[in-house]
Amino acid sequence: MNPRLIWKSVKKEAELVVNDHSILLVLLAAPLLYFILMGSTYIKKDEEKVSIGVVDLDLTKSSKSFLNKIDATQKVAITHAYTDLSEAKDGLSKFEVQGIVSIPKDFEKKLKKNESSPIGLILNNTKFLSSNDINKAVNLVAMEYALDSRQKYFESNGINPSLAELKANPIVSQVNAVYNPTNNYGNFLLPVLLLLILHQTLLIGLSESVASDRKKQVMQIAFKESNQNFLNYIVGKLGFYLFLYAAYMLFTFSVAFPYFDLPIHGNFITLLAVSSIFLTTTLLYGWFISSFFSSQVIAMEIMAFTSYPVFLITGVTWSLDQMPLLLQLVSKLIPLQPFFEFIKRHAIMGVDHHLYSDLIVHLLVLLLLGYVVAFLRFSYLQKKYMTSVKDIPNSIQEG
Amino acid sequence: MLKTWPVYRVFKRELLRLAQQKSIRNLFIIIPIVVFLVLGAIYYKGALREVPIAVYDNDNSTLSRTYIRFLESSPNLKVTTYLSATDAIENAFVEKDVQGVFYIPKDFYKDILKNAPTQVRIYTNSTNIVFGNLLYKSAVEVTQSLSGAIVAKRMAPLGINPNKILGTVLPIAINTRVLGNPQYNYVYYLLPGLTTVLLQMILFLAASRAFNHEWKKNTYSQLFSLSEGSITAMLLGKYFAFMVYGLSLCGLIFAIIFPIFGIPIYGNLMHLLALVLLFISANILLGFGLSLIVKDEIIALDAAIFYNSPAFIFSGFTFPIWAMPWLNTLYAQIIPYTHFLTAFLKLYQIDTPLSFIWPEVWKLLLFLLLGLLMISIGLIINKNKIFISQKTTVA
Numbered sequence: 001m002n003p004r005l006i007w008k009s010v011k012k013e014a015e016l017v018v019n020d021h022s023i024l025l026v027l028l029a030a031p032l033l034y035f036i037l038m039g040s041t042y043i044k045k046d047e048e049k050v051s052i053g054v055v056d057l058d059l060t061k062s063s064k065s066f067l068n069k070i071d072a073t074q075k076v077a078i079t080h081a082y083t084d085l086s087e088a089k090d091g092l093s094k095f096e097v098q099g100i101v102s103i104p105k106d107f108e109k110k111l112k113k114n115e116s117s118p119i120g121l122i123l124n125n126t127k128f129l130s131s132n133d134i135n136k137a138v139n140l141v142a143m144e145y146a147l148d149s150r151q152k153y154f155e156s157n158g159i160n161p162s163l164a165e166l167k168a169n170p171i172v173s174q175v176n177a178v179y180n181p182t183n184n185y186g187n188f189l190l191p192v193l194l195l196l197i198l199h200q201t202l203l204i205g206l207s208e209s210v211a212s213d214r215k216k217q218v219m220q221i222a223f224k225e226s227n228q229n230f231l232n233y234i235v236g237k238l239g240f241y242l243f244l245y246a247a248y249m250l251f252t253f254s255v256a257f258p259y260f261d262l263p264i265h266g267n268f269i270t271l272l273a274v275s276s277i278f279l280t281t282t283l284l285y286g287w288f289i290s291s292f293f294s295s296q297v298i299a300m301e302i303m304a305f306t307s308y309p310v311f312l313i314t315g316v317t318w319s320l321d322q323m324p325l326l327l328q329l330v331s332k333l334i335p336l337q338p339f340f341e342f343i344k345r346h347a348i349m350g351v352d353h354h355l356y357s358d359l360i361v362h363l364l365v366l367l368l369l370g371y372v373v374a375f376l377r378f379s380y381l382q383k384k385y386m387t388s389v390k391d392i393p394n395s396i397q398e399g
Numbered sequence: 400m401l402k403t404w405p406v407y408r409v410f411k412r413e414l415l416r417l418a419q420q421k422s423i424r425n426l427f428i429i430i431p432i433v434v435f436l437v438l439g440a441i442y443y444k445g446a447l448r449e450v451p452i453a454v455y456d457n458d459n460s461t462l463s464r465t466y467i468r469f470l471e472s473s474p475n476l477k478v479t480t481y482l483s484a485t486d487a488i489e490n491a492f493v494e495k496d497v498q499g500v501f502y503i504p505k506d507f508y509k510d511i512l513k514n515a516p517t518q519v520r521i522y523t524n525s526t527n528i529v530f531g532n533l534l535y536k537s538a539v540e541v542t543q544s545l546s547g548a549i550v551a552k553r554m555a556p557l558g559i560n561p562n563k564i565l566g567t568v569l570p571i572a573i574n575t576r577v578l579g580n581p582q583y584n585y586v587y588y589l590l591p592g593l594t595t596v597l598l599q600m601i602l603f604l605a606a607s608r609a610f611n612h613e614w615k616k617n618t619y620s621q622l623f624s625l626s627e628g629s630i631t632a633m634l635l636g637k638y639f640a641f642m643v644y645g646l647s648l649c650g651l652i653f654a655i656i657f658p659i660f661g662i663p664i665y666g667n668l669m670h671l672l673a674l675v676l677l678f679i680s681a682n683i684l685l686g687f688g689l690s691l692i693v694k695d696e697i698i699a700l701d702a703a704i705f706y707n708s709p710a711f712i713f714s715g716f717t718f719p720i721w722a723m724p725w726l727n728t729l730y731a732q733i734i735p736y737t738h739f740l741t742a743f744l745k746l747y748q749i750d751t752p753l754s755f756i757w758p759e760v761w762k763l764l765l766f767l768l769l770g771l772l773m774i775s776i777g778l779i780i781n782k783n784k785i786f787i788s789q790k791t792t793v794a
Binding site for chain 2: 118145309327348
């Protein structure tokens with residue numbers, strides 16, 4: 001390795017980025033704008049006031065009290081009152097409301113006679129989050145009524161109120177949502193979303209640069225300037241990106257995470273060290289893939305469309321073992337997969353190091369793999385360029 | 400007759416021009432086929448079943464074992480690990496690869512017999528709220544079932560009319576009806592949304608290079624002469640060609656991807672087609688506008704990617720728009736996909752009458768107007784490049 005040559009290449013790459021408006025936009029403007037735009041989307045972390053429509057055919061004190069209790073729960077709000085079910089269904093179809101609670105006639109009468117009073121709940125399940133929240137709220141209120149009714153029964157049989165309360169609810173389930181106490185959407189998605197933004201902008205920017213090198217036939221010159229040495233070339237080419245994105249990572253963990261109230265329970269130095277391994281691996285992978293493109297446009301387009309599959313295949317939103325075996329294998333080859341899992345265990349869960357060391361090993365294996373494939377590709381291109389130079393008659397070369 | 404019509408000539412040329420571009424072949428063939436199939440395959444199982452859980456039975460009584468049997472009978476849960484005193488509950492999520500831990504306390508049975516309060520503690524790994532929500536729901540269901548059965552047993556010796564037991568133990572029965580994906584299937588939920596957002600992205604990106612690419616490749620003069628200098632012929636010819644490509648992509652989504660993954664379409668197909676045509680048109684015109692305003696195709700592509708990439712997040716599909724800060728809700732409104740998605744879900748999943756999607760249709764029509772406005776601005780800004788003289792054309 002020749003530090004002087006590497007430094008020269010790093011400076012050259014920085015110049016290229018500064019002079020190419022497209023790459024500059026992707027590497028400097030996009031990460032910050034996306035952080036603001038997408039990060040702030042989840043700043044409230046969770047939804048509130050999911051709209052419910054009601055059809056109260058009973059119109060009694062009991063039915064009103066039941067609806068008030070639903071309205072008082074944290075995540076839902078009764079926003080529409082309909083006169084009949086057909087009107088309410090139209091409201092649901094127009095997406096005025098996300099769910100309908102319908103109370104039939106004789107609701108109060110049945111309650112007083114200790115008969116089961118069925119109520120109707122219609123859910124718009126085209127969006128799971130709101131549908132789940134309505135379902136949860138209505139069931140919670142119904143459960144309150146159940147406990148109250150049981151208690152009253154025991155009391156009516158001469159049992160004192162405190163014992164009646166215990167008898168009414170023999171088993172209490174206390175659900176603790178660990179690592180995300182309110183089970184909110186923001187804490188679930190934000191950490192990985194911020195890292196995905198960095199990952200994707202890095203890949204798009206790098207692929208544009210490498211594709212541009214190939215198109216302008218600058219790559220063979222860069223090989224030559226690196227004394228045909230892989231390490232000189234690759235460190236020089238990728239060093240600038242590593243430095244820039246290491247700074248972004250530092251910003252993410254020390255500014256963005258605290259700003260969005262996201263926890264970092266593990267050791268900060270370890271976090272940065274593993275992030276550096278991840279970035280290096282991603283850069284090697286990125287260079288290898290980009291070296292097949294000779295058009296900036298195609299490179300950008302393809303990289304832009306990898307965002308959704310790459311994110312979803314990592315198993316962040318859906319269990320990896322529920323996917324087909326082939327996708328599980330592909331997922332394991334993507335550096336983002338062990339890195340997300342590492343962030344989850346180290347930063348969010350704060351588990352002991354022996355519980356995430358396998359992920360560091362996984363990342364190191366991928367780093368080695370990235371190095372090997374990039375080296376093989378470099379050797380291939382080097383050979384190709386040398387052959388093409390040899391093929392040109394000496395007189396032309398001299399000319 | 401048709402062959403001499405400038406619009407047709409531009410249309411034919413554009414179809415060929417697009418087919419010859421590697422980038423377009425990637426956008427309309429390779430990327431959608433690979434990405435749609437991968438996205439569908441990720442969620443191919445549809446619903447989450449048998450989420451692995453661990454149980455720490457510190458009571459080891461008849462009742463605690465009954466509780467565990469209740470857990471095992473839930474279709475959502477699968478007891479994969481039994482923890483002992485030596486296991487640390489906080490590490491079980493990672494060490495035992497489970498998503499939840501159920502802790503049954505010591506004297507669980509005795510306490511119930513004594514009417515003393517007892518609590519089953521459930522720890523869910525809520526780093527993923529999909530598991531968190533499912534475990535919460537299942538845990539509450541299982542516990543309430545057993546709890547209700549115990550209460551019913553306690554009531555029997557006190558004398559209760561059998562017809563009143565249910566009304567006393569569970570006075571309010573909830574009859575739930577689920578519209579739009581009653582199966583709670585994740586493929587039905589996510590794949591239509593993801594494929595249609597990619598449809599917007601692909602069309603917008605391709606259209607954002609419709610004119611500036613011609614300038615870059617010096618083929619504009621050919622287009623100009625073929626259209627006989629008529630900008631309307633150029634726009635219409637290109638629009639119809641892009642429409643053909645857009646509809647082919649829709650064919651891939653609705654006629655191939657949906658059947659492969661068994662996604663049902665409940666709504667009227669003609670209504671759906673009309674909506675899709677409007678959506679495609681809005682994106683093509685917006686893309687054309689960008690292409691005419693921004694001369695550098697790479698910068699236009701940057702802008703298109705930047706504008707379109709967050710469309711899914713802002714659509715309110717997975718996180719509602721009303722829960723976003725006002726600036727973000729504003730951004731959501733300026734993306735056609737947001738309005739298309741609402742109308743699309745209404746039509747294809749809820750099967751609403753066409754009149755119920757008018758609010759979204761109006762908004763999409765506004766995007767058409769915006770596209771036309773952008774095109775006009777582009778024509779004014781770059782008039783020297785667009786309205787070239789006949790002399791230049793011949794040269």
